[in-house]
Amino acid sequence: GAVVSQHPSRVICKSGTSVKIECRSLDFQATTMFWYRQFPKQSLMLMATSNEGSKATYEQGVEKDKFLINHASLTLSTLTVTSAHPEDSSFYICSAGGGQGYSTDTQYFGPGTRLTVL
Amino acid sequence: KQEVTQIPAALSVPEGENLVLNCSFTDSAIYNLQWFRQDPGKGLTSLLLIQSSQREQTSGRLNASLDKSSGRSTLYIAASQPGDSATYLCAVRDAGNMLTFGGGTRLMVKP
Numbered sequence: 001g002a003v004v005s006q007h008p009s010r011v012i013c014k015s016g017t018s019v020k021i022e023c024r025s026l027d028f029q030a031t032t033m034f035w036y037r038q039f040p041k042q043s044l045m046l047m048a049t050s051n052e053g054s055k056a057t058y059e060q061g062v063e064k065d066k067f068l069i070n071h072a073s074l075t076l077s078t079l080t081v082t083s084a085h086p087e088d089s090s091f092y093i094c095s096a097g098g099g100q101g102y103s104t105d106t107q108y109f110g111p112g113t114r115l116t117v118l
Numbered sequence: 119k120q121e122v123t124q125i126p127a128a129l130s131v132p133e134g135e136n137l138v139l140n141c142s143f144t145d146s147a148i149y150n151l152q153w154f155r156q157d158p159g160k161g162l163t164s165l166l167l168i169q170s171s172q173r174e175q176t177s178g179r180l181n182a183s184l185d186k187s188s189g190r191s192t193l194y195i196a197a198s199q200p201g202d203s204a205t206y207l208c209a210v211r212d213a214g215n216m217l218t219f220g221g222g223t224r225l226m227v228k229p
Binding site: 043 | 150152154159160161162164167207211215216217218219220221222224
């Protein structure tokens with residue numbers, strides 16, 4: 001149980017294009033989803049927290065107009081990297097806070113999405 | 119603001135050795151602490167979760183301890199194997215389910 005999926009697992013795009021990454025909780029409803037970014041050989045850094053039906057809360061230094069987060073349902077959150085640039089190339093990981101029937105004191109992590117911007 | 123530090127940043131040991139990874143955090147008001155494993159280019163695998171009221175958790179060859187008052191946790195790996203080679207991350211969680219990660223320890227176990 002408590003499976004979180006991400007799609008796509010890997011994406012390569014040209015500079016200036018927008019890329020959407022999906023995060024789904026497959027067998028539970030997650031009221032809260034988290035988006036992290038990880039640069040090579042660095043740890044995960046929280047980008048934003050999204051609650052279903054409300055605006056995401058962004059961490060300091062993360063541009064909300066560049067990284068658009070939509071959490072329209074209890075099982076789906078999307079991260080859109082708008083006008084991507086090479087410096088946005090990174091590993092993006094989402095996690096879901098436990099919903100009904102699952103532990104609420106942990107986060108369940110997706111497998112990550114490797115974004116490469118040429 | 120919570121800060122999490124992991125020492126060492128990298129570690130290379132021969133197969134069979136017992137080893138200890140260290141994690142320290144600045145704010146002792148944590149809800150729980152979690153150790154993860156991350157293989158290159160992959161997502162996170164949860165290893166052990168210790169509640170703030172607990173002192174340790176064990177799973178197979180892994181043992182994690184927590185000393186909340188001193189802001190420290192250790193991950194003990196017994197009889198290390200080449201398959202243990204990965205990056206190990208510790209993360210502390212506050213009451214709002216927010217995680218703060220350490221920088222990780224990159225472990226290499228040589229056959």
